[in-house]
Amino acid sequence: MTLKQLSRNEFREYLSRPEFRDSYTGLSGVHSELGIRILDVGEDGVTMSFSPTASMAGSVSTNSCDLGPVATVMDSAMGMSVMLSLEEFSSIATLELRTDWIENPRANCEISVRTKVDTVVEDLIFVQAEAWQEGSVTPFCRGTARFMLTRGEGNLSKVIMNAAKEQEFPDERGSV
Amino acid sequence: MTDYRSLINKIPYAQYHGIVCQEAVSGIQFILQADERFIGNPMIRAFHGGVINGLLGCSMRLTTMHAQNLEYPPELISITTTFLRSAKIENDLFSSAKINRTGRRVVSVSADVWQRRDGEELILVAQATASLKILENKSA
Numbered sequence: 110m111t112l113k114q115l116s117r118n119e120f121r122e123y124l125s126r127p128e129f130r131d132s133y134t135g136l137s138g139v140h141s142e143l144g145i146r147i148l149d150v151g152e153d154g155v156t157m158s159f160s161p162t163a164s165m166a167g168s169v170s171t172n173s174c175d176l177g178p179v180a181t182v183m184d185s186a187m188g189m190s191v192m193l194s195l196e197e198f199s200s201i202a203t204l205e206l207r208t209d210w211i212e213n214p215r216a217n218c219e220i221s222v223r224t225k226v227d228t229v230v231e232d233l234i235f236v237q238a239e240a241w242q243e244g245s246v247t248p249f250c251r252g253t254a255r256f257m258l259t260r261g262e263g264n265l266s267k268v269i270m271n272a273a274k275e276q277e278f279p280d281e282r283g284s285v
Numbered sequence: 286m287t288d289y290r291s292l293i294n295k296i297p298y299a300q301y302h303g304i305v306c307q308e309a310v311s312g313i314q315f316i317l318q319a320d321e322r323f324i325g326n327p328m329i330r331a332f333h334g335g336v337i338n339g340l341l342g343c344s345m346r347l348t349t350m351h352a353q354n355l356e357y358p359p360e361l362i363s364i365t366t367t368f369l370r371s372a373k374i375e376n377d378l379f380s381s382a383k384i385n386r387t388g389r390r391v392v393s394v395s396a397d398v399w400q401r402r403d404g405e406e407l408i409l410v411a412q413a414t415a416s417l418k419i420l421e422n423k424s425a
Contacts, residue, residue: 164297168357176338
């Protein structure tokens with residue numbers, strides 16, 4: 110079975126599994142380094158989190174987390190929500206990412222990012238994201254991104270599919 | 286002579302990622318050395334977009350701090366990054382920033398990231414523009 114044959118619901122169900130969530134953290138160098146965790150996989154978006162360390166601070170004057178780790182989690186979370194929104198799987202590329210910083214995040218406090226697919230126009234997908242910390246009413250950072258479908262089955266989707274095969278993901282057709 | 290190490294030390298994230306800076310014809314150049322831990326997509330073995338974003342942010346904030354003689358790097362208000370091509374993990378990334386306009390409280394900056402491929406000339410990987418907020422007095 111190829112990834113393109115996996116239905117969106119099956120894919121979402123797979124991403125919701127604890128074993129996939131556990132393996133996602135080790136999926137790439139950056140994910141491992143930041144310890145990115147999937148908290149929720151919804152209809153049109155995902156929620157991920159990570160725990161910033163002192164070495165991820167953006168300034169010695171504030172010790173709050175730098176742009177880099179937050180943008181990394183936003184990009185990963187937005188990319189996954191794009192894949193969840195597609196009727197047919199495709200590789201994707203980030204064209205543009207904008208982040209607006211409302212305030213500095215608190216130091217040593219977990220950061221969560223939730224995403225929402227905004228609009229799909231042919232091969233272009235517009236996505237929104239918010240980053241916030243526990244105890245805060247408003248997000249400290251908002252992000253918007255544009256993704257392009259590159260119409261391949263490769264890249265990250267292939268990695269996810271390989272992981273799914275290893276865990277013998279069953280489908281309705283009885284194959285793996 | 287400028288002590289660029291003290292500049293990098295103002296941003297722990299830059300220090301942690303081993304970003305170094307050197308003087309170039311166009312100003313200060315920041316270098317992020319290739320490392321497997323920066324991989325975002327294991328299939329194409331490319332730098333994660335967030336890591337590139339982080340390099341651009343450091344480049345813009347530290348260039349502004351240096352040019353404005355600030356004690357600490359300015360804070361980010363917004364940053365827009367355009368990704369032009371994937372950056373292969375095998376080669377280092379280079380970045381430099383340019384101050385477009387300096388106000389009393391806000392500075393407009395742009396920056397580029399390049400990569401050298403197969404011994405060829407540097408090719409552009411990403412571009413960004415940002416607004417930065419100056420918070421404090423200039424250093425002595």
